[in-house]
Amino acid sequence: xxxxxxxxxxxxxxxxxxxxxxxxxxxxxxxxxxxxxxxxxxxxxxxxxxxxxxxxxxxxxxxxxxxxxxxxxxxxxxxxxxxxxxxxxxxxxxxxxxxxxxxxxxxxxxxxxxxxxxxxxxxxxxxxxxxxxxxxxxxxxxxxxxxxxxxxxxxxxxxxxxxxxxxxxxxxxxxxxxxxxxxxxxxxxxxxxxxxxxxxxxxxxxxxxxxxxxxxxxxxxxxxxxxxxxxxxxxxxxxxxxxxxxxxxxxxxxxxxxxxxxxxxxxxxxxxxxxxxxxxxxxxxxxxxxxxxxxxxxxxxxxxx
Numbered sequence: 648x649x650x651x652x653x654x655x656x657x658x659x660x661x662x663x664x665x666x667x668x669x670x671x672x673x674x675x676x677x678x679x680x681x682x683x684x685x686x687x688x689x690x691x692x693x694x695x696x697x698x699x700x701x702x703x704x705x706x707x708x709x710x711x712x713x714x715x716x717x718x719x720x721x722x723x724x725x726x727x728x729x730x731x732x733x734x735x736x737x738x739x740x741x742x743x744x745x746x747x748x749x750x751x752x753x754x755x756x757x758x759x760x761x762x763x764x765x766x767x768x769x770x771x772x773x774x775x776x777x778x779x780x781x782x783x784x785x786x787x788x789x790x791x792x793x794x795x796x797x798x799x800x801x802x803x804x805x806x807x808x809x810x811x812x813x814x815x816x817x818x819x820x821x822x823x824x825x826x827x828x829x830x831x832x833x834x835x836x837x838x839x840x841x842x843x844x845x846x847x848x849x850x851x852x853x854x855x856x857x858x859x860x861x862x863x864x865x866x867x868x869x870x871x872x873x874x875x876x877x878x879x880x881x882x883x884x885x886x887x888x889x890x891x892x893x894x895x896x897x898x899x900x901x902x903x904x905x906x907x908x909x910x911x912x913x914x915x916x917x918x919x920x921x922x923x924x925x926x927x928x929x930x931x932x933x934x935x936x937x938x939x940x941x942x943x944x945x946x947x948x949x950x951x952x
Contacts, residue, residue, distance in 0.1 A: 657688070658688045658689070658691055658692040658695075659692065659721055659725075660678070660725070661674065661678060661680070661685050661688040661689065661692075662688075662689060662692055662700060662701075662714075662717075662718065662721070663718055663721055663722060663725065664677055664678055665685065665689065665701065665708060666701075666710050666714070666715070666718045667787075667790050668790045669707065669708060669709060669790070670708060671685050671686055671689075671708060673790070677744075677745050689701060698713055698714075698717075699711050699713070699714070700713065700714035700717060700718075701714055744773065744774070744932075744934075745773070745774040745775075745776060746773055746774070746775050746776070746792055746793075746932055746934045746935055746938070747776045747778070747790060747791045747792050747793075748775070748776070748777045748778065748791060748792065748793050748794065748795065749778045749780055749784060749786050749789070749791045749793075749794045749795070750777060750778070750779060750780075750794065750795035751779070751780065751781045751795065751796065752779055752781055752876065752877055752878070753877050753894055753897055754795045754796075754921055755777065755779045756877075756878075756897065757894075757896055757897060757921075758795070758810060758811070758921060758942050758945075758946070759777055759795075759942075761945055762938060762941045762942050762945060763775075765941045765945075766934075766937065766938050766941055769937050769941070770934045770937055770938075773934045775934075778791070781847070781875060782849070783800065783849055786924075786925070786926070787926050792925060792932050792935060793923055793924060793925040793932075793935055794923070794924055794925070795810070795921060795922065795923050795924070796921075796922060796924065797814070797918060797919040797920070797921065797922065798919035798920055798922050799919050800919075801922055801924045802924070804926075805924040805925060805926060806924060806925055806926070807922040807923070807924040808922060808923045808924070808939055808951065809920045809921070809922055809943075809948070810920065810921045810922060810923055810939065810942045810943055810946060810948070811920045811921045811942075811946045811948070812920055812946070812947070812948070813917045813918060813919065813920055814894055814895075814896065814917075814918045814919065814920060814921065815894070815895040815896070815915050815916070815917060815918070816856060816892060816893070816894060816895070816915060816916040816917075816918050817892075817893065817894075817895045817898075817909045817911075817912070817915045818831075818837075818855070818857070818890055818891070818892055818909065818910050818911050818914075818915075819884060819890065819891050819893060819898060819901075819902075819907040819908060819909050819910065820884060820887075820889075820890045820891070820907065820908060820910060821884055821885050821886070821887045821906060821907055821908075822905070822906075822908065823886075823887035824841075824884075824887040824888075824889065824890065825908070827887065828840060828841065830910050831890070831910055831911060833911075834857045834858070834864060834866060834911060834914055837855075837866060837868050837869075837890070838868070838869060840868075840869070840889075840890055841869070841870055841871075841888070841889040841890065842855075842868035842869055842870035842889050842890045842891075842892070843870055843872050843873075843874060843880055843883055843884060843888065843889040843890065843891045843892075844868070844870050844872060844873035844874065845873075845874065845875070845880070845892060846873050846874060846875035847875070850875075852873065853892075854866055854867050854868075855868055855892045856916040856918070857911065857914040857915075857916055858914045858915075858916060859915075859916055859917045862914070863916065868890075868892075870889055872888060872889060877893060877894075877897055880893060881893065881897070881898060881901065881907070884907060885901065885906050885907060890910070891907075894918075895909070895915070923935070923938075923939050923942075936951060939951060
């Protein structure tokens with residue numbers, strides 16, 4: 648095998664990006680190359696190494712067994728390089744590149760949107776991509792640098808950083824609903840009410856958690872309408888179609904306007920904080936740390952050191 652030269656670092660980076668994105672086209676876009684240039688870089692690298700690193704078909708690209716092992720070791724080396732650049736804080740090196748996040752809808756609304764203006768000011772050269780998706784996914788396999796979920800949904804092999812304090816879940820209804828159906832006085836009283844069903848990202852129905860600690864209980868509530876989108880649920884609740892179970896922070900405006908009102912307030916549930924999480928095997932993208940600190944500061948938490 649011919650010895651690698653310094654100029655081969657670029658080809659190695661192309662290879663790692665292709666493995667992460669599972670696509671020549673997507674990798675080329677991220678690196679600012681043409682797909683043909685990325686393909687040429689891979690042919691050049693495989694020729695120099697004398698080994699096949701990628702399996703290519705007309706529809707997909709994936710690493711060979713040797714290529715996967717090679718990529719895993721390379722990633723460790725690039726992590727060291729990334730950490731060194733972060734220490735140096737060299738302009739044009741530390742914050743340059745793309746940051747890809749996968750977040751669920753409530754987090755996008757409550758945390759990402761308010762943070763975007765300050766993030767754009769602090770990291771003007773970063774290409775930020777935010778995919779809003781409630782499905783539980785493997786962020787590494789699907790090419791994301793980080794994800795955002797509630798603490799109990801973060802995979803055990805990930806590094807998780809809290810972004811907020813505990814989140815309060817409440818039962819709400821509209822004045823028109825209460826005029827027609829009255830208010831439930833106890834959690835058991837929900838059995839005689841119309842409730843908007845909550846569908847999780849994995850397409851399972853969610854039972855309502857009421858109370859905390861020793862008083863916590865999980866109820867199956869009645870209702871013919873099932874929704875997996877908070878905005879639609881809020882709209883339906885405001886229209887008087889049923890009681891809704893939502894994050895209190897998500898309906899702050901509706902509560903202030905009086906279009907929705909909390910019932911069973913003593914039985915509200917304290918849920919896990921929002922967390923940002925990322926692979927323990929990948930270095931912390933400097934721009935990701937900036938975004939985390941912006942969100943933490945906006946939510947009354949301290950900056951990360």
